[in-house]
Each structure stands twice: as structure tokens, then as C-alpha cells.
Amino acid sequence: MKLIASLWAIPIVLCLSGAACADDLTSTGDARSLGFSPVRLARIAPWYQARFDAFPPSVGLLPGAVVAIARSGKLAYLQAIGFQDRAKTVPMKTNSIFWIASMTKPVTSVAAMILVDDGKLELDAPVARYLPELAEMRVATIDPATGNPRLDPPKRPMTVRDLLRHTSGLIDAEMYFAYPERGLSNPDAEFGIRLIHTFYGWKAVFRRDKTLADVVSSLAGLPLAHQPGEVHEYGWSSEVLGRVVEVASGQPLDQFMQSRIFAPLHMVDTGFYVPQDKLDRLVDSPMPVRPPIWDMTTPPKLFSGGGGLVSTAPDYLRFAQMLLNDGELDGVRVISAQAVKQMTTPALAADVRIFGGDEVGSRAGTSFGLGFGIRTNPIHSWIPGAPGSFSWAGFWGTYFWVDPAEKLIGVQMVQGAPGSKGRGAVMYAGINHLTYGALTIPEPPSSAPPAAPASVSPEALADYVGTYDFGYSVSSRDRQGLADGRNGWLGIEDFVTMEQDGLRINKPTRGAPAARAGVMAGDLITQLDDTPLTGLSLEDVLGKLRGPAGTTVRIRIVREGQDNATDLSIVRAARRANAVELQFRVEQGKLVAEAVGAWPLLEFEKGKATPLVATSSNEFTVDDEDHTRLAFIRDAAGKVSGLILDPGPWQLKAAMMAPAPK
Numbered sequence: 138m139k140l141i142a143s144l145w146a147i148p149i150v151l152c153l154s155g156a157a158c159a160d161d162l163t164s165t166g167d168a169r170s171l172g173f174s175p176v177r178l179a180r181i182a183p184w185y186q187a188r189f190d191a192f193p194p195s196v197g198l199l200p201g202a203v204v205a206i207a208r209s210g211k212l213a214y215l216q217a218i219g220f221q222d223r224a225k226t227v228p229m230k231t232n233s234i235f236w237i238a239s240m241t242k243p244v245t246s247v248a249a250m251i252l253v254d255d256g257k258l259e260l261d262a263p264v265a266r267y268l269p270e271l272a273e274m275r276v277a278t279i280d281p282a283t284g285n286p287r288l289d290p291p292k293r294p295m296t297v298r299d300l301l302r303h304t305s306g307l308i309d310a311e312m313y314f315a316y317p318e319r320g321l322s323n324p325d326a327e328f329g330i331r332l333i334h335t336f337y338g339w340k341a342v343f344r345r346d347k348t349l350a351d352v353v354s355s356l357a358g359l360p361l362a363h364q365p366g367e368v369h370e371y372g373w374s375s376e377v378l379g380r381v382v383e384v385a386s387g388q389p390l391d392q393f394m395q396s397r398i399f400a401p402l403h404m405v406d407t408g409f410y411v412p413q414d415k416l417d418r419l420v421d422s423p424m425p426v427r428p429p430i431w432d433m434t435t436p437p438k439l440f441s442g443g444g445g446l447v448s449t450a451p452d453y454l455r456f457a458q459m460l461l462n463d464g465e466l467d468g469v470r471v472i473s474a475q476a477v478k479q480m481t482t483p484a485l486a487a488d489v490r491i492f493g494g495d496e497v498g499s500r501a502g503t504s505f506g507l508g509f510g511i512r513t514n515p516i517h518s519w520i521p522g523a524p525g526s527f528s529w530a531g532f533w534g535t536y537f538w539v540d541p542a543e544k545l546i547g548v549q550m551v552q553g554a555p556g557s558k559g560r561g562a563v564m565y566a567g568i569n570h571l572t573y574g575a576l577t578i579p580e581p582p583s584s585a586p587p588a589a590p591a592s593v594s595p596e597a598l599a600d601y602v603g604t605y606d607f608g609y610s611v612s613s614r615d616r617q618g619l620a621d622g623r624n625g626w627l628g629i630e631d632f633v634t635m636e637q638d639g640l641r642i643n644k645p646t647r648g649a650p651a652a653r654a655g656v657m658a659g660d661l662i663t664q665l666d667d668t669p670l671t672g673l674s675l676e677d678v679l680g681k682l683r684g685p686a687g688t689t690v691r692i693r694i695v696r697e698g699q700d701n702a703t704d705l706s707i708v709r710a711a712r713r714a715n716a717v718e719l720q721f722r723v724e725q726g727k728l729v730a731e732a733v734g735a736w737p738l739l740e741f742e743k744g745k746a747t748p749l750v751a752t753s754s755n756e757f758t759v760d761d762e763d764h765t766r767l768a769f770i771r772d773a774a775g776k777v778s779g780l781i782l783d784p785g786p787w788q789l790k791a792a793m794m795a796p797a798p799k
Contacts, residue, residue: 160210160458160466162451169577171208174762177575178206178214180737184567185218185551194223197554199423201229205450205548206572207458215450221420232451234411234419235550236433238444238531242375244398244456245442246301246508248382248390250476251397258385260301260479260507263294264377267384270357271295271377276306277360288360295365300378301507302484306361308372308492341373345430345437349380349390352439363492369485369505370492379442390440401469402459404452409445410436419447423533423554444532450548453537457546460527461539480507481527481541487674490634496530498675514676520569521615538569543614547572570736574611578739578763578787593751598728601769605780605791607717611736613787626710627651627690629662630682635675639663639695654707656694663702664693684709719780719791722746728757730767738789739765739782 168175181204189200201219205212217229252258258267265272274295275288291306299305342355356373363370379390386393391409399407411419411433419433427433433447459466460481463474483504485491491498496510502518503510509527512518520538522528528538534551549568628649634641640662645652663670665681684690686709693702718734719741729746732738740761741747749757749767759765763783770779782789 160462162207162210162212162454162458164212165215166211166213168213168575171211171213172577173206173208173213173575174577176740176762177571177737180575181214181568181571182216182218184571188567189219194225194423197423199223199421199552200225201233201420201551203229203231203233203235203450203548203550204568205231205454205546207454207546209544210458210462212454221418223421223423223425227417229420230418232406232418232449233550234406234415234447234449235535235552236431236531236533237446237448237453237535237550238431238533239375240448240453240529240531240535240537241442241444241446243508243529244394244446245375245379245382245390246480247398247456247460247472248394248442249297249301249378250480250507251472252382252385254473254476258297258381260298261296263296264300264305264381265294267297267381268353268377270354274357275360276364277362291361292364293366295361297378297381298484298507299365300374300381301480302505303369303371303374304363304366304485304489305372305374305377306363306365306368306370307356307374307377308362308370343376343430343439345432345439348438349376349383349440349442352376353380366489368490368492369497373443375443376441379440382442390442398456398471399452401471402452402455402466404448404455407446407448407452407456409440409447410434411447418449420552423552450550453550454546454548457537457539457548461541461544461546481509481511481525482506483511483513492634515615516680520566521573521609521611522569523614536568543576545572566735570611573615574737574739576612576614578613578765578783591751591753593728593754595723595726597754598723598726600777601721601728602723603777604718604720604733604794606794607719607734607738607789607791609717610789611717611738613783613789626686627682627707628710629656630679633675633679635673635678636661637671639670640675640678642694650707650710654705655703656692656705656707657696660694660696662692662694664691666691686710718794730759739763 168178185202185204189198189202192198194200199221200223201217201221203217204214206214215231217231217233219225219229221227221229221233249258253260274291276291278287278289279285280287295305295307341359342351352373353376356377362368362372382393383390388396395408398404406415406418416434431444437445439445455466459471460477464470464472464477484506485504497503497505502512502514502516504513505511506527509529512522512524512526512528515521515524522538522540523542525542526538526540528536530536532555534549534553536549537547539546547568626649628646629642629651634643638661642651642656642658642660642662644658645656665678668681670678682690689706689708691704691706693704695702716734717736717738718732719730719738720733721728721730723729724746728749728751730741730749731746732741732743737743740759740763747759747761749759751757755769755771757767759767766783768781768784769777770781772778778793780791780793782791
């Protein structure tokens with residue numbers, strides 16, 4: 138498929154050369170009018186460049202990126218950083234073309250929902266209505282009496298909705314497509330993958346010279362790993378959904394996407410391969426050789442609905458803006474507002490178990506809709522953003538999110554090899570934290586004159602000296618983490634599953650307090666501080682695990698093969714990897730502040746002492762573009778215990794972590 142079919146070329150040119158569109162995503166507007174600080178937005182490119190300098194291409198990170206940010210339908214930031222080739226000879230362009238991998242999945246999901254709007258597809262219809270070859274699939278399990286595998290009939294049919302929310306039982310991970318030599322023998326693979334590989338063999342056909350119909354036919358010979366609807370686990374669902382789109386529409390997936398999504402949205406560089414005249418804009422693989430399945434330079438037979446697309450930051454920004462606009466862009470409706478609402482509403486019931494990955498589940502503060510991860514709980518989320526924000530990422534580091542509350546979209550295009558330190562360094566945290574940290578604080582309406590400077594004694598200033606913990610929040614729009622001093626960590630929180638009788642430990646972090654105390658993978662925690670965990674939610678238990686560093690938690694574990702439970706006392710260690718912290722000290726008789734955590738905060742930066750002006754004994758201001766106000770908090774005994782930035786509706790609260798030693 139050509140990325141732009143000749144049929145659509147003339148209308149697209151006319152539109153782009155005509156009057157300005159309602160959503161101006163073609164040229165960067167005034168960042169300040171969109172609620173951003175230009176100075177703080179300017180931190181983004183150096184942040185990426187520092188990572189490219191620290192991680193050379195030899196460790197699996199392409200030395201370049203493209204970042205796009207839009208708000209209220211206007212382009213606030215579009216920047217090409219570094220190079221699009223491993224040799225660092227070709228500068229990155231804002232329209233450089235990236236393999237977006239699993240960012241294909243939301244596009245395939247939209248394609249399916251278009252057919253729901255058209256009346257050609259039913260969400261709760263059995264998949265076998267459209268793909269009869271899958272009608273006889275069974276569910277693989279282990280017979281508890283014999284320990285041998287068996288095949289059970291499904292309790293209910295797999296539905297189209299199951300494909301959209303990854304509860305189909307059709308599991309597998311992208312890395313197994315790309316690296317078949319690792320195959321399903323990877324010891325870190327989920328139970329279901331190992332079960333299918335061990336007892337039923339590797340039968341799926343997934344090659345660039347095969348079609349989606351071939352893929353589905355090969356999957357028919359495999360068992361399901363879970364009962365449909367009972368477990369959310371990533372896998373083949375989007376590939377099967379792509380084939381459902383083909384059958385329901387009567388068109389190959391590439392043609393359907395081109396006519397119903399890419400052309401109407403003027404996504405001029407998105408498709409299943411890069412034509413010859415655009416190869417100079419295709420970024421290199423972060424590895425010396427791109428796996429053959431993802432060779433994007435020649436037309437494929439396989440139109441992978443799970444990971445086959447290439448795109449650019451400007452193109453994907455238009456796709457995301459359409460979703461933020463409830464299904465339309467520039468007066469063209471692609472999908473109904475009702476369909477967008479269904480897609481961006483959490484679709485996993487409380488009894489659905491979540492397997493694999495770190496992107497979905499209570500410990501990540503997210504659920505899943507019909508094609509997107511959806512932020513539900515800021516306290517446990519890895520990244521900032523309002524609840525209701527939806528997002529997804531690609532295998533090699535591409536990533537986007539949409540925050541409806543802030544009318545905000547961010548797109549990151551990078552290419553990093555899976556599992557490499559370089560890819561991990563740029564995945565999500567930077568673009569989210571730096572974007573929300575660049576939002577300005579609306580000034581409160583007030584007719585009162587600014588407070589006059591006040592005199593504060595050196596002894597009083599000394600009370601404020603110390604480090605203050607804002608959790609992981611860089612903005613008042615983001616209530617991420619807990620700014621209450623509960624920064625302690627056991628090293629089991631990231632890989633756990635809530636079961637009926639307690640908390641199952643999947644993989645303790647090596648060297649962390651729990652592992653040092655003897656906690657092992659597979660252990661079941663049944664009590665925390667003498668409180669039984671039966672009937673509690675994962676969210677409740679994660680809250681109980683949190684506590685100040687240096688405090689002790691008592692746990693009772695039950696280990697398979699042992700008759701008696703074991704009681705352990707574990708001291709929480711400080712976990713500050715992505716913390717937001719301000720440190721205050723006195724210099725030349727004045728109180729100054731500096732950001733010392735992972736991220737800058739408002740105008741406070743690492744290595745920069747920002748002077749404060751006292752307006753009362755407990756309140757200070759900063760001479761910056763936000764006119765930041767600071768109010769220190771004292772406890773009942775009169776001791777300084779915390780801090781509020783910009784008291785009022787946009788406030789951020791911190792707890793004092795460590796006073797300066799006297």
C-alpha cells in the first residue's frame with residue numbers, strides 16, 4: 138500500500154493549501170497562550186539529548202527523537218532532536234518516519250469501531266461469526282489431579298469486545314514474533330505462554346509473506362490460554378481483530394485504514410510500509426539489523442493490526458486529536474462520539490485478572506478500555522496526567538497519550554531496542570513529567586496588592602531548611618504519588634497479583650528489603666501488620682504496603698510445599714527514583730530553594746539556587762513568571778512539617794522528609 142494513494146492526493150493538497158483548519162496542528166502556536174511556559178518547554182530537547190549522549194547507538198538506542206505536544210487543538214511544541222541514523226549523519230526531521238509497533242493497535246481498534254458505527258460489526262458477537270475457523274478453539278489448563286494438560290471447552294464464546302480489550306485468551310508477546318530464536322522458552326514468559334509452548338508446540342504462522350487470513354488459520358490450531366473474558370493479557374487479539382475488520386468490511390486492512398482513517402485525517406505518511414520516495418525519512422533500527430518481520434522498506438502481504446504501521450509524530454498527533462475531539466477533525470467525522478466514549482471508558486470488570494506487563498492494573502494505576510490504557514488512580518500511576526487520560530506505546534519506544542481534562546496530547550517518537558537501558562531511559566517518564574511541569578499556574582483573581590516583603594530572622598529561616606517531598610507530582614494538574622512522606626518500599630509492589638486469600642508475589646526485586654528478608658517468587662502474603670488480606674482489593678493492599686522509609690511492616694507468608702506460615706518483619710527502604718523534591722537552605726542570609734529530585738518543579742531546577750522573598754513569617758514568593766507562592770506548614774507542636782506551593786485551587790503539597798542537621 139502506498140502511504141498516500143493517488144486517489145486522495147489532490148483533495149489533501151487542496152485542504153492543506155486552503156483556509157486554516159479548526160484544529161491548527163500544522164504550525165507551532167504561542168505556547169504561553171496555550172497555558173505553557175516556553176522556558177520550561179525548552180527543557181524537553183536537552184533532556185532527550187542528554188540521554189542520547191549517555192547511551193550510544195551500540196547499546197540499542199537510536200540517537201534521535203521527535204516530540205509533539207498539542208493543547209486545545211493547537212500545536213504547542215514540535216521538535217526534532219538528534220539524528221535519524223545510527224551513524225549520526227542524517228539529522229532527525231519533524232516528519233521522520235518511525236515503526237510505531239503497538240501504537241498500531243489503537244488504529245486497528247478505531248477501524249473496528251467504525252464498522253460498529255456502520256452496523257457491520259457487533260461488539261458482543263462471537264468472533265466465530267466473522268471467523269468460523271476459530272469456532273472450535275479450546276482452553277488449555279492443567280488438570281489439578283494429574284498435573285497433565287487438558288483442553289476444556291470455553292465457558293462462553295470469545296467476542297469482538299474481548300479482542301478489543303485483550304480478554305480473548307489469545308496470548309503472545311511481540312518479542313516472540315520479532316525474536317523467534319528466544320521463542321516461548323523465555324523463563325520470564327507468562328504461565329499461559331509456557332503451557333502452550335511446552336504441551337502444544339509453536340504453530341502460529343506470523344511472517345511478512347503471509348496474510349492475516351493465514352495467521353488466523355494457524356491460530357485455530359492453538360488452544361486459548363484463558364477462558365474468554367476472565368483475564369486481560371496482551372497477545373494476538375489485535376491481529377485477529379484486524380482480520381475481523383477485513384471480513385466485516387470486505388476490504389484488506391490496509392485499504393480500509395487508508396480510506397476510512399488515514400485519508401480523511403490527512404495522515405500523509407502512515408501505512409504498512411515506506412515507499413521508495415520516502416525512504417530517506419525512515420529512521421534506522423536501533424539494532425544493527427532490523428528483524429525481518431519488521432522490514433518496512435517493501436510492501437508486505439501481512440497487514441499486522443497489532444504492530445505493522447509506520448507513522449510520523451505529526452500524523453499520529455492528528456489521529457489523537459480526532460479522538461480528543463470525540464471522533465472528528467477539521468469538520469470530518471471518522472467515528473461517532475459514542476464509540477470514542479466506549480473506547481476510552483474502563484472495560485475491565487473488578488473480577489478480571491490482569492497478567493503481564495506494567496502498563497495495566499492497580500499497581501500501575503490504570504485500567505483498559507477498547508484499545509487504550511486508561512489512567513484511573515493517580516496515586517499508583519507511573520506517569521502524570523488526569524484520571525481518564527488514555528494512552529498506549531510501541532515496542533521500540535514510540536508513545537502517545539491524550540488527557541481530555543487538560544485538552545492535552547503528547548506524542549513521542551523514538552526507537553530503542555527492547556530491553557535495552559537506553560530504551561528504558563526515554564520510554565514514558567520524561568515526556569510526561571516535562572510536559573505537565575511546563576504547564577503554567579493561572580493567577581488567582583484578586584484585587585489585593587502584592588504582599589510587601591517581610592523581615593525574617595536567621596533563626597526563623599533555619600526552621601525551613603531541609604528537603605520536602607512532593608511525591609511524584611510536577612504539576613497541580615497531576616496528583617501522582619503521595620506527598621505525605623510514605624516513600625518506603627519493600628521491593629514486591631511492582632510484580633504482584635491479588636488472589637482470594639492474599640497477595641501473590643510474582644517476582645521480588647533483587648536486593649530490595651523483601652528479597653533480603655527471604656521473600657520468594659510464588660509466596661502468598663496473607664497478613665500485613667496482623668490484618669488478614671482476604672477480601673481486600675489490590676489497591677487497598679498496595680496502600681498498606683506503603684509507609685515512611687525506615688518503618689517496619691510485619692508480613693505473614695504461605696509458601697507452597699510448606700505446612701506452616703512464616704512471619705517476617707521487614708524495614709521499608711527509601712525509594713526515590715522518580716521523586717519530586719525541593720531542598721531549602723540559607724545562603725547569605727536568604728532562604729533559597731533547589732530541585733534535588735528526578736524532575737524540575739516550576740522554575741526550581743537542579744543546580745540552581747532560587748532566592749525566596751519573605752512576605753510573612755511562614756510565607757514566601759518567587760520572582761518568576763508564575764509568581765510562585767510558598768506557605769510552610771507547622772504541626773501542633775509548632776514544628777515545620779510541610780510546604781504548600783501556590784495555596785488555593787492549583788496548590789501542590791509536600792511533606793518535610795529530612796530537616797537539616799542542627
